[in-house]
Amino acid sequence: MLIDGKLRPASDGAVIDTPNPATGRSLATFPDASATDVDDAVVAAAAAAESWRRVAPGERSAVLTALADVVAAHADEFARIDADDNGSLLREMRRDVDMAVFYLRYYAGLTLQMHGDTVPSEPGTLTYSVRRPYGVVGRLIPFNHPLMFAASKIAAPIAAGNAVVIKPSEYTSLSALRLGELAADIVPPGVLNVVTGTGAQAGDALVAHPLVRRLAFTGSAATGRAIQRRAAEVGVKTVTLELGGKNPLVVFPDADLDTVVAAAVRGMNFTWQGQSCGSLSRVVVHRDVHDAFVERLVAKVGALRPGLPDDPDADTGAIVNRGQLDKVLSYVRLGQDEGSRLCTGGDRVTDGALGDGLFVRPAVFDGVDPGSRLAQEEIFGPVLAVMPFGDAEEALRIANGVSLGLTASVFTRDLATAHRFADELEAGYVWVNEVGRHVPGTPFGGVKDSGIGREEDVDELLSYTQLKNVHINYGR
Numbered sequence: 001m002l003i004d005g006k007l008r009p010a011s012d013g014a015v016i017d018t019p020n021p022a023t024g025r026s027l028a029t030f031p032d033a034s035a036t037d038v039d040d041a042v043v044a045a046a047a048a049a050e051s052w053r054r055v056a057p058g059e060r061s062a063v064l065t066a067l068a069d070v071v072a073a074h075a076d077e078f079a080r081i082d083a084d085d086n087g088s089l090l091r092e093m094r095r096d097v098d099m100a101v102f103y104l105r106y107y108a109g110l111t112l113q114m115h116g117d118t119v120p121s122e123p124g125t126l127t128y129s130v131r132r133p134y135g136v137v138g139r140l141i142p143f144n145h146p147l148m149f150a151a152s153k154i155a156a157p158i159a160a161g162n163a164v165v166i167k168p169s170e171y172t173s174l175s176a177l178r179l180g181e182l183a184a185d186i187v188p189p190g191v192l193n194v195v196t197g198t199g200a201q202a203g204d205a206l207v208a209h210p211l212v213r214r215l216a217f218t219g220s221a222a223t224g225r226a227i228q229r230r231a232a233e234v235g236v237k238t239v240t241l242e243l244g245g246k247n248p249l250v251v252f253p254d255a256d257l258d259t260v261v262a263a264a265v266r267g268m269n270f271t272w273q274g275q276s277c278g279s280l281s282r283v284v285v286h287r288d289v290h291d292a293f294v295e296r297l298v299a300k301v302g303a304l305r306p307g308l309p310d311d312p313d314a315d316t317g318a319i320v321n322r323g324q325l326d327k328v329l330s331y332v333r334l335g336q337d338e339g340s341r342l343c344t345g346g347d348r349v350t351d352g353a354l355g356d357g358l359f360v361r362p363a364v365f366d367g368v369d370p371g372s373r374l375a376q377e378e379i380f381g382p383v384l385a386v387m388p389f390g391d392a393e394e395a396l397r398i399a400n401g402v403s404l405g406l407t408a409s410v411f412t413r414d415l416a417t418a419h420r421f422a423d424e425l426e427a428g429y430v431w432v433n434e435v436g437r438h439v440p441g442t443p444f445g446g447v448k449d450s451g452i453g454r455e456e457d458v459d460e461l462l463s464y465t466q467l468k469n470v471h472i473n474y475g476r
Contacts, residue, residue, distance in 0.1 A: 001031050001196055002180030004044035005189025011036050016170055016197070021087035022308050022318040024356040030173050033197035038165070038205035041193035042136055045163035046211045048190025049135040053161040057111035060159055066186045068104035071097065071151055074182065078147045078175050083309035086143055086172045087318030087358065088272045090309045096148035103152035103456070106440065107159040110461050114160060124475020131465035133161035134214035134238070138206045140199075140227070141176075142219045143169035143320050144275040149218060150176035154192060156455075160464035162214070165193045167202055171321050199223070208234045214464060218242040218277075220378070221404065221449045240453030240463060242277070242445055244378040245406030248399035249280040249435065250389075250421060253288040255411035261296045264384070267409060267435030270304055270316045270362045274382035275324075277450075278407045280435055282368075282375060283386045284398050290388045294343065294366050301384065302344040306359040316382060319358040328360055328381030335374040335385070340365040346383065370398045378404065392417065400426040406446035409435050428454070 001008055009015075014032035019025060031037075052060075071078065078100075079093040116129035137157040141149040146168060154164045168176035173196040180194035195202055207215060207230045215237055217227050224241040231237040249267055251260050267280035274281070285293050307314025319325040325348070332346035346363035349355070362382040368375050375385050389395040399408060399421075408427035412418050418432045428446040431437070438444055443454035453463055 001033060001037065001041075001177065002184055002192065002194040003037065003041045004048075004193070005184055007181060007184060010034060010197070011040075016173075018085060018171070018174065020084050021320055022084075022354075022357040022359075027084055028174055030177055030196050033195045033202040035201065035205040037197075038195055038202055038209065041165045041195050042206070042209045042211050044190040045136045045165050045193055048188060049133065049161075049163040052163055052188065052191050053133045053135075055161070057114070060161065061108040061111045063187055064104050064108035064155055064159060067151075067183055068101050068108065070182050070186060071104065071179070072101045074178075075101070078178065081175045081178060082146045082172070083317075085174045086146060086320045088309060089307075089314055089317045091312070092272050093147070093309075096145050100148045100151035102440065104155045107155035107461060110458055111159050113458055113461065114465055116467065121471070124473060126472040126474065127469065129467050129469045131160075131462065132468055133157075133465055135162060136212050137162045137164045137214045137216065137464060138209070138212040139164055139166040140203055140206065140215070140217045140219070141166065141168050143172040144272065146172040147175035147179065150179050153216070153218070156460045157214070157464040158187075158191060160461055162464055163191045163193075165195060165206060165212070167195050167197070167206055170196065170198050204230065207231050210234055213237055215239045216241075216453070220244050220380075224451065241451040242453070242455060243406070243449065243451040244380070244404055245277045245279065245446065245450055246282060246376065246378050246402045246404045247278065247280045247407040247427065248282045248284050248409070248425070250395050250399055250408070250410040251283065251285040251289065251293060252410070252412035252414070252417060253286045254413045255433075257289060257293055257296060260411045261293065261300055263409070263411065263435045264297055265300055265304075268362075268382070268384050269436065270301070270382050273316055273319055274362070275320060275380055277378075277380075278429070278436065280407065280409055281379065281384060283384060284389050284395050285386060286395075287388045287390055294364075294386055297386070298343040298364050301362050301364050304362050306349055306354060306361060308353065308357075316362060319360060319381065322358060324381065325358040325360060328379060328383060331374060331377075331379045331381070331383055332363055335365045335368070335372075335383070338369060338372045338374055340368045340372065340374055340385070370401055376402055392420070396421070396424055400424075403449045404446070405448040406450040407431070
């Protein structure tokens, strides 16, 4: 781990073994941090934050730019680490590294945007606001995009003048540890600390530490609520959450079916096993085109081929861990028990070179009851649920009829319909005739149980600062 600029094991020597989900073989061991280790990291970060906040914005920018350069120089290494560690396709992990580099450079370029306002006041007075960093930021990231999240999610808090303690998922910690190794020669000691371990031990110690006043978490809604509760037990902390999604893709009969079918497959993120909070896992399709749509969708999804991460012809990789695989398979059984029709996939691959890995064929269910668990609960796996609608009001009721609200998409050629749905869909990020694309500099985040706060734009940078108002009476 990286703590106070030094690489060190857990203080009690504890380690976690991580298997390669595509082969089942042990890949590595890494430190299982204790509460003492986390305390060391937070105390180091608190000390470093005192000097880091006084560093000129241009110098902070230079540090982030240098870190981006070293990540880019080790791009292939990082991509291979993540492909081995979380089972995703190598080509997808290469894109993740590119995005990590982009956001490090993006926030390096925004350090001068943390300005306040001057407010007109009485003669002989001056009133203005300034932005100040929190000090120590605790950042907890999920398993599905290991390096991309490890690098991109430290960029804004560091640019804003905070010191960061980051804890990656215990399922995919290796690229964050490698990032820490490389950062040790670039980032001042204590400004970036990487601790690894379980959520129950290391994660809890980070959330509950009294010196951590700003927390950000990406993961499930249930864990997000637990973090809110735990943080509130300790003090008044600022917590932002980017949580799960059960995201709708609404298909009107005037849309081109081949285009929408391709978009539905792309929007479900089968290329990284559907393990994405933004996956459009519910397709709400008009009855007039339902049968034709399902026929084409089933044919396309049924042709998707699981494969090892470095297989250039594979369409999907391995599920990140056995627990997640079992969860996906349990939802497949649940969907059948609820009366939904399994049209393709949903079974574990047990033969050939993939037999020792955690591979499942992408699944499509049709005739899904909008109120069923299959339609209501986030699976975080390659399971797509299709349900028909009759008119726009019914489509909106189905689309908005879940507790989550992260992303949504609507396909139509009618301008009025497009604008109505963009306005009324309960989601933080809406696409029209598009899926999955995150436009750089636009705010990403959810409503309802999908989270609090926005990321990937200047608002994320500002969220790691606190406003201070200054009123000066210089006329007396």
